[in-house]
Amino acid sequence: MSAFAVGRALLLVLLGALTVSVARAPAQSGSAGLSRAQAYARAAALDALGRKLFADPSLSASGRLACTTCHDPRFGYGPPNTRDVQLGGKTMREPGLRAVPSLKYLQAVPQFAEHYYESDDEGDPSVDNGPTGGLTWDGRVDRRRDQARLPLLSPFEMANDGAADVAAKVRKAGYADEMRRIFSDTIFDDSERAFAGVVEALEVYQQNAAEFYPYSSRYDGYLAGRVQLSPQETRGLALFNDPAKGNCANCHRSAPGNDGTPPQFTDYGLIAIGVPRNRHIPANADPNFYDLGACGPLRSDLAGRGEFCGLFRTPSLRNVALRKTFFHNGSVHSLREAVAFYVERDTDPDKWYARNANGKVRKYDDVPTQYQLNINSEPPFGARTADQPALSASEIDDIVAFLKTLSDAESTGR
Missing domain, CATH: 1.10.760.10 (Cytochrome c-like domain)
Structure with a gap:
């Protein structure tokens, strides 16, 4: 196997481990103590749920805007049209401030740091590369679940009024029982906890290597x-x-x-x-x-x-x-x-x-x-x-x- 192939395999193994660690997160889901097989099964369930959430326009205030509307898989999970900025909001007439970025190949983005020292590729750990990292255009969030919160609550995107608004929509959706099976039968009793489950599922889905970092060019x-x-x-x-x-x-x-x-x-x-x-x-x-x-x-x-x-x-x-x-x-x-x-x-x-x-x-x-x-x-x-x-x-x-x-x-x- 070539060095490139070995490196790629190692990367995917590490990212698989990351997915498992996300799936184990006790603060979100009470999943501490799972066996490896149970953790992988739970990650697979979250992946499937996240895929449905990602494609569901009913999660928006307008009922017309899904994640896939702006992050189209056919266009590298970026926008499918020529608009400078996309439209959203409660009436689908609110323009954003920035062009929509791609969601692919974000798995290795480091956490934001004002001063970033990278010894692996630069070869000199004393070199300050300046402000680096974060998942958005301005680097303001570091985790995919935190990134997923932004469009759900943005007034010019999905325009939900808060966690309770999102939880209520998911509770009415056809996949509500999947939420209950993954988290608990009482998941919708606490809207903040339900919202946390939604963004966790979206996070796990966006760690699907075959879709978000296939390296198939x-x-x-x-x-x-x-x-x-x-x-x-x-x-x-x-x-x-x-x-x-x-x-x-x-x-x-x-x-x-x-x-x-x-x-x-x-x-x-x-x-x-x-x-x-x-x-x-x-x-x-x-x-x-x-x-x-x-x-x-x-x-x-x-x-x-x-x-x-x-x-x-x-x-x-x-x-x-x-x-x-x-x-x-x-x-x-x-x-x-x-x-x-x-x-x-x-x-x-x-x-x-x-x-x-x-x-x-x-x-x-x-x-x-x-x-x-x-x-x-x-x-x-x-x-x-x-x-x-x-x-x-x-x-x-x-x-x-x-x-x-x-x-x-x-x-x-x-």
Whole structure:
């Protein structure tokens, strides 16, 4: 077995153990003391229940919004449409603040840390990688069950008024008896406990390796020696990795880990890249409103910490070719344009940013001036307007061709 295959097997074993540990959680379910076989059986039951919860629109206030509405399995558990942000709320007319991210390949995201030291891949445990981790765009939750709470209670998503609202809906659902079998006959007597059971089931379902981290892309086949990349894809991979060209692998790591684990195509870091303000997001009609990621408004514990303003977590690029909107604010609508932004942001700002009344380009217009020092200037950023972009048009096409090799075999994008 190759080092890659061994690493993958070890990863799946570890993640299986994680699922069992979740299933054992006594605070949620009273499942302490289960045998290994019982724990696996309980995890399987939670997986099946979570799948039903994930696809059930009746859990929303509108009765029309399920998790699958925005996290469609055919699109890498991301949105199936071209909307900058998705609509939800009690009337299905409330727009969100951010583009919906994919839920795939989140199993290895570390807990949020203001200062992250990674010795395994960096090789130097003294290197501070800065703010890293967390499961959302702003890193504000660390566990899948906590992430699952957010859309259930968000006023512009499923818009439930609280735990009791969710518990009442589940009690009426066709799978209520499954809740009772897994947790207890009295699970619905305590709405907080029932709600905790719901998000635990959603968490366990999202640890289903076959669906959420299958590593079935052509690139995985290439790393395993089973697939040949085309000449264009090969050029694109080289440009992706080249520090003097795309430098994409600086944040979107493309090589297996030192232990053979498959590349996740992210370093999990939080970074400000200064994407253009999206004026199609209704909240942005207020010139004084800014979505500043880690320092608010959806995250509150780092409010007032200027060094975190404008920072958003680097997403995995796996299945990126299935997306129809890009970046945290959905301001770009094609993969090619997303790649072009990186090499043209500083060489051709007029293409990307609006102008003031005096005709001057408002560069970095979605980040207030006092926080613009946070914006990343590592290559391919940092060039001057008079410079040539780090990538030519044909080289951008090559990188896009490579990125298409990262789509899982199970996803169709249709």
